[in-house]
Amino acid sequence: MPERVSVFKTYKLFIGGKFPRSESGRVYEVTDSKGTWLANAPLGSRKDARDAVVAARKAFPGWSGATAYNRGQILYRVAEMLQGRADQFAAEVADAEGLSRAKAAAVVDAAVDRWVWYAGWSDKVAQVAGSANPVAGPYFNLSVPEPTGVVAVLAPQDSSFLGLVSVVAPVVVTGNTAVVLAAESAPLPALSLAEVLATSDLPGGVVNVLSGRVAEVGPPLAGHQDVNAIDLAGAAGQRAAELEAAAAENLKRVLRPAGTDWTADPGPDRMLAFLETKTVWHPIGV
Template structure:
């Protein structure tokens, strides 16, 4: 028997609604490393794929946002456990995507896993930071609590294929939103592999949906979609970000504008609060009754 064998090349697919469909259009595009060497064919998502992802995210929103914050934290921590078990694969993909050494890529993967754990720990704490009891002049309790915005489109960073991706995705779902992620156009493979981890974790299908292809082609219908409640423009250049922000205004989406981010620094709570709404409840005290009103 010959010692030579054919390589089994990986087929990358989209991750939508907990399943792995090919692009509805059947299109793919070549993904290359920093030196131009071919790595894989990635699906080129269509407008129909984007709409399907929104439908899946909306369907999953009720169950995910309705889960206890503690439960969401446990589910997200399980993802970190599974990422830890696939460090080697992600280090290889990041090294190829970003043109860095394997050791530097491994350090970025470790940082991404640590960041995922960090955001998982915030799930049941953010309410105490941004919510609370408010002093009012009257016989009332006045309580403010954060609630998720809904379906959020996330344009992943173009240059940071994994650490940046985790840094923009994890806070969105940690706070109870569901996400439609547009992966880095040139370096989508770590994002598509993350879909494989999510599919075998406890994260319900549809909570995270991952699309690859042309950023502008996918993001344009998502920004205008009436069932998308927020959009993170991190992965858009200045001209595209302006166009998407205008489209997003049609149904008053929450918009997180792009800025120069250093993904290696402490992220703070900015992204945790970017897609949260504040619900304020008034509840009478004393002899006025027991019914309350919320606004």
């Protein structure tokens, strides 16, 4: 019998619930830790970034207006699907980070557990971030958390899947929508995560995934007037400083890179970073 020809996987961007190629038509080579070619990833452009922001803004009213319980159930469903594709993610993480298959599988298990952990916060974060405030007058004074809006997320460069989950999940569980730029040298786990999100109950546009160069896609996201906040986990040094300066143009919230240990147990900080506080006064009935 003739030797079988392998069918290589085509990775695409994830924008508005669909899988377009980069509008530029460009791709770049993705290699493993030893330099062996793995796949071609789409090389996202400024236009792709703008399209992703439009999709995220369109999805924001529906997602932020959903009940916390509903958001939690949708995110739990994503975790179920991640668990079902654990072997695929383990292979991609092993290639991306130079880990043994056993260690990569442990990383994937930790990422699924972390997604579940954040999903569990969906109907609890309001109790942590909200309050009933004492006032001198016949009023109820209540402070409640609300999502910031569209959040640009530069995924960590040193943790292709666990770090990715650690920055994406806290953004969306609180009702924000996200435009995610995958790790530049290891984008495949993020692009595969997009396939899971597309076939889950997550509405299109809530999470949009781009791959490409931080130097090319980062500035248009940081400077975009319709992006409300940016997580600079995947930027460093002078690049992070430049993006922070660009973000100041429309007073974006900025979460600065902090050398995070992605294997450490998380706290609520990343959720609280992208929440606003709305305070309401209401007369006390007589």
